[in-house]
């Protein structure tokens with residue numbers, strides 16, 4: 028436990044000094060806020076922008092940040108220095124995930140101030156945000172383990188993150204894309220972010236992602252061992 | 255600790271390692287005992303870093319490699335706490351300050367923060383604690399990595415070319431620190447292609463060439479063995495230079511020069527590890 032706390036403290040200090048990753052964490056809430064302010068005259072803009080950017084936030088940010096942190100640890104040799112200090116690889120992954128989830132939830136909570144929520148819908152909102160971020164973090168970890176360095180990891184993480192961030196939004200304008208977007212975990216959560224409740228689908232689709240990605244992570248971890 | 259003698263901290267038996275079909279280590283065997291400073295000396299590409307990676311459990315190998323009587327393939331966190339390492343890639347967090355880098359490891363090893371100041375002092379970085387690592391010079395990074403390696407007072411320290419690229423005075427400070435660690439019973443395993451460093455610092459050295467150990471032992475003894483007949487370098491008054499074996503057979507020739515008053519300078523060439531290495535392998539050491 029003391030090791031995980033040590034790693035979390037390190038990660039907080041490091042990320043606060045890492046401008047690009049800070050930007051990714053606040054960009055979607057910030058843009059949503061600006062859009063709502065800019066269109067103040069029109070009714071219901073918060074109902075459009077909050078779900079849209081919340082879905083992007085919980086899919087893009089955790090995915091890119093987790094793959095970035097992990098691949099940087101590998102590239103800079105810091106991961107190796109941790110392992111040589113007796114830190115297990117699993118603890119590195121756990122502390123990284125905790126950090127990403129907490130920071131995405133904290134910055135994502137800004138959405139709660141931009142639109143009216145009841146206690147009930149706010150709770151659903153937070154649950155969806157957390158689950159979406161968890162699935163994204165799993166994808167990010169897989170990419171981080173698979174990639175040799177930061178450049179390779181970003182080359183994978185950014186397009187994958189964009190697919191999950193943008194498909195749900197594009198699905199609003201195009202029937203064909205909507206059919207595909209239904210099968211993305213981010214697309215499912217969009218409905219919850221719009222104020223809907225969890226349904227069978229909004230539970231099953233992300234759950235399927237979660238299980239499949241956990242298995243993929245395990246396989247990659249076994250094969251690559253984070254070297 | 256099994257059937258290995260209590261004193262043996264590192265033991266290698268017939269260790270091999272290949273990358274693809276290229277055999278980089280071809281059956282390495284030796285032991286390092288407690289409190290020794292052991293040097294692995296060899297030219298670039300000899301396999302020094304590869305061997306350190308094997309000993310620290312970062313690479314698998316053929317044969318048998320053990321530290322503290324445990325196979326290097328199965329070093330657990332308990333054992334990692336007894337070793338420290340300064341590797342060629344320092345593995346420091348660039349955006350964090352020196353202090354924050356050391357605090358992380360102090361927390362991991364559960365050592366009091368007061369040790370951090372001490373460690374920084376020892377490597378001469380007491381003033382730079384709040385500097386970010388990316389603002390440090392190469393030598394300072396190297397010293398910070400050393401501070402990190404000694405923070406938890408390990409029993410065994412690996413150093414991969416600890417002084418390469420450092421200015422002579424910094425290198426001397428690091429040498430002093432190594433001697434101090436040794437006096438407290440720490441075992442040090444270092445690699446280098448600097449023969450002076452190996453000669454002055456190491457109790458024993460292994461000369462590594464193309465994945466094989468060509469000589470092993472105390473550096474001074476190795477030199478004595480291989481350079482029993484030393485060479486006299488002679489310069490005559492008319493500028494002629496000659497090399498003569500320092501043996502009775504050549505006494506008359508030297509005496510003749512002296513009688514004729516043609517002897518301008520004479521000195522014996524000290525046998526050094528570089529000459530030994532050249533003699534054994536036909537290759538230069540520091541190339």
Ligand SMILES: Nc1ncnc2c1ncn2[C@@H]1O[C@H](COP(=O)(O)OP(=O)(O)OP(=O)(O)O)[C@@H](O)[C@H]1O
Nearest residue numbers: 273274278296297298299300301302303304305447
């Ligand atoms: N991961 C790897 N994959 C393929 N070849 C490797 C790998 N690591 C090392 N080698 C090869 O093994 C040989 C020995 O490398 P090593 O790094 O151990 O040399 P070294 O003695 O440390 O040299 P230097 O003094 O330059 O650090 C080199 O020829 C190198 O190309």
Ligand SMILES: [Mg+2]
Nearest residue numbers: 302303342414
């Ligand atoms: Mg090397």
